Amino acid sequence: MTNHIEALREIIETRRSVRRFTDEEIPREVIEECLRLAILAPNSSNLQPWEFYVVSSENERKQLAAACFQQRAAKTAAVLIAVVGRSKSWKENAQKLLNEWPGDIPPAVESYYTKTVKLLYTQxxxxxxxxxxxxxxxxxGxxxxxxxxxxxxxxxxxxxxxxxxLAAxxxxxALKAHGYDSCPMEGFDEKRVRKILGYPSDAFTVMMIGAGKGAADGIYYPRMRFDSKHHVFEV
Structure with missing residues (x-):
């Protein structure tokens, strides 16, 4: 098995939250590839309760930047991506999994998605x-x-x-691996973002991600992390 740890280490260590981007655009095929990799993320029961709203048009980006309190990471991004959670899509997606299952459905799988999932998530x-x-x-208990x-x-x-x-x-x-930068943002007016993007009723914004080519002054401060002894415990 090929060892990719050096490449992975470089990507993780060089990924930073970039607050200012250049005017360079991100090719559409790069965005599509990064989103394809995003939805390969592990997820609960493979029910995939995510949606991604990709906003590249200038008018919508300006509206979203205003909803993000005019943060520079939003104002200067080539693309804004809303990472959106769906709290009620589980039922539709459970059925879709069964409909699209490759070959014969194992009895345990059919039972899980027709019975167990309903028991766990129906409110x-x-x-x-x-x-x-x-x-x-x-x-x-x-x-x-x-x-x-x-x-x-x-x-x-x-x-x-x-x-x-996880998908975000x-x-x-993936953006960093392609040579582009990003900044996840929690600072936004959820009601205005919802109105701009036209979410379904059960959808909610998990985070906004600004993406683009990082400017020379796009990283404001050095990266700081506490010593792992404060967060990692052997039991």
Whole structure:
């Protein structure tokens, strides 16, 4: 097996959040390849609760930059990509997986996507089924390990956001491998972003990513990380 650690190390160590970009455009084929790699990210039950809104037109970029509080990473980006979570797409995607399964569907797979997934993620009207499941799991959990969520709309958003964050990292590393830079942003007006991009009702913005060729003054400060002893623990 080929060892790619040196290439991976270089990409990870040189990827920085760039706050200012040049006027150079990113070729469309590069964006498409980076997005293809983004959705190869691991995700919960392969239900892929992500969407990516690629905004390159000047008018929409200006509107989004305003919604991102005129951050330079948004104002100067060649492309803005909204990484969007879907809290209710799991049911449609579960069926799509079965419809597109290559060959005969193993019984365990069919059972998982027709029964287990519904049990885990259905919240019901006003979240009543999720609440009932929370009570049931709390009681059963006194005696054995059980799933501790998601039990609410907020829990489903957290579930989707975890997956989207994995894809976003793939996307930014892929951009760096192609020689382009990026900046993930949490600073934005969610309501205005939703209006500009026209999301489905259950969609929410996990992060905005500005992408382009980093300017010479695009990195503001040195990278700082705490010593791993503060974050890594042997158990």
């Amino acid at each position: 019901g009207p006003l979240g009543i089924l999720g609440f009932a499941r929370k009570i049931m799991m709390t009681v059963v 006194l005696f054995r390990p059980v799933p501790r969520g998601p039990f609410s709309k907020q829990g489903m958003q957290t579930w989707a956001a975890k997956t989207c964050a 990292e793939n996307l930014m590393l």
